[in-house]
Amino acid sequence: MTDNGFVKAQSDNLPKIDAFMMTTYFASNPDFTSAEVKGVKAARSQRESYGDSAVGYVQIKREGNLCVVKARITPEHNVRQKSYAVQAVCDEAEETVISVECLDCAAHLGGCKHAIAFLAWLHRRSEDPPSTSIECYWKKSKLSSVGTSLKFIKAKDICKAPKLNPASNSSSTGNFLTVVKNNCVSVGDTNNHLMKFYQSPNNAERLSIHHLILASKATNPVEFVEYCKLVMSTEACEQAELITKDQNDCPLWHELRYGRITASKAYEAAHCKVLDGSLTENILGATKLKDTEAMKRGRFLESQVLKEVEKIKQIKINKCGLKLNAAHPIMGASPDGESTVYSIEIKCPASEKALNRYIDSNSEVAPKYMAQLQLQMHFGNKSKGLFCVADNNFETSKKVNIIEVEYKKQLCETIIEKCTLFWHQAIFPKIGKL
Numbered sequence: 001m002t003d004n005g006f007v008k009a010q011s012d013n014l015p016k017i018d019a020f021m022m023t024t025y026f027a028s029n030p031d032f033t034s035a036e037v038k039g040v041k042a043a044r045s046q047r048e049s050y051g052d053s054a055v056g057y058v059q060i061k062r063e064g065n066l067c068v069v070k071a072r073i074t075p076e077h078n079v080r081q082k083s084y085a086v087q088a089v090c091d092e093a094e095e096t097v098i099s100v101e102c103l104d105c106a107a108h109l110g111g112c113k114h115a116i117a118f119l120a121w122l123h124r125r126s127e128d129p130p131s132t133s134i135e136c137y138w139k140k141s142k143l144s145s146v147g148t149s150l151k152f153i154k155a156k157d158i159c160k161a162p163k164l165n166p167a168s169n170s171s172s173t174g175n176f177l178t179v180v181k182n183n184c185v186s187v188g189d190t191n192n193h194l195m196k197f198y199q200s201p202n203n204a205e206r207l208s209i210h211h212l213i214l215a216s217k218a219t220n221p222v223e224f225v226e227y228c229k230l231v232m233s234t235e236a237c238e239q240a241e242l243i244t245k246d247q248n249d250c251p252l253w254h255e256l257r258y259g260r261i262t263a264s265k266a267y268e269a270a271h272c273k274v275l276d277g278s279l280t281e282n283i284l285g286a287t288k289l290k291d292t293e294a295m296k297r298g299r300f301l302e303s304q305v306l307k308e309v310e311k312i313k314q315i316k317i318n319k320c321g322l323k324l325n326a327a328h329p330i331m332g333a334s335p336d337g338e339s340t341v342y343s344i345e346i347k348c349p350a351s352e353k354a355l356n357r358y359i360d361s362n363s364e365v366a367p368k369y370m371a372q373l374q375l376q377m378h379f380g381n382k383s384k385g386l387f388c389v390a391d392n393n394f395e396t397s398k399k400v401n402i403i404e405v406e407y408k409k410q411l412c413e414t415i416i417e418k419c420t421l422f423w424h425q426a427i428f429p430k431i432g433k434l
Helices: 019-028 040-045 048-054 113-127 176-187 209-216 221-231 234-243 251-257 263-271 278-283 293-313 367-380 409-431
Strands: 055-063 066-073 084-091 096-102 342-347 384-390 400-406
Touching (some): 019 113, 048 055, 055 113, 066 113, 084 113, 096 113, 209 221, 209 409, 221 409, 234 251, 263 278, 263 409, 278 409, 293 384, 293 400, 342 367, 367 384, 367 400
Parallel strands (some): 342 384
Antiparallel strands (some): 066 084, 084 096, 384 400
């Protein structure tokens, strides 16, 4: 039975709670402005899939301008637990929400999720389209019935969203997307966001591991590598390098690196024993969303360091893109620059401690970076390389430690062999599922 003075709530007697009333109440009530409540948890509490299935036994009473609405709401974490009493009070003349509270749960004194869910439920009922039939809300909630006579509930039954009949895509000139595509082509607008999904990839884009794996239909890594060797032309590799000269700022550079072991990761791949770790994730595209301060500094100083190297060595340094080679299709290298003789790698450590990671006590290049430079020379067909480490105070000192390195074919072949084995065991099983 309803409480004294209350009547059963129906679709024709609920108060109108619009979005402005709801947001004004939440913004002005200290119980709902804490960091705990105002973020993701509040948004989850307002979701239709919870509130519409959890609210039941709604009753209403009006006294002058004031309207009091009571209900029972089922806790989502324990549907068999006794439902909580919730109550909302609003001034219909002033169109303001005076209070919303949960009377039973442990967190009710600080503005709990059940109060949020109930007010959101009232708002949704205000937004419901007019109907010729009247719906009564004095009934048991769907969520509280789970586990009694109702042993389970289907997701589609939790909230009854109106079924929309899909519009017919037939027309005299073809479907909508075809019409848009043809119109873009006819007016010469082929660079918009939609059209990039309808353009055939160029020769450089076809070098992407993603395109190659889909085209090859290979069932094992050896099959796939042999296919790549056949289809990766020298012209396409040269085109890819030309397009990707901006390296980190070029989308194709990132696309072509996906699934490939690049020179900077070669030493790790050659010595890695974990097939499903962070290195594998990194090769498959996982990366930091935000650069560290050291990374930002390195990118900023790179061009300045290259100019200093040009002065010191009296050479002309050109920018490089991603270098690919059909002989080793699952690998690649992106030197920071190259001359007619040298492949050049730049490092910009931010501290003296970081500087010692690149050059050991014998003034030799550390093994990890030696492997990187050797592969860059291999892919760039260079007999010499320059490993250039800027002083940690380069901004003022302009000092660069330059070590000249000879190409070592045997070392390169050993690294490539180990990297290929790692790729077969760690990378192909993941991309081969495409």
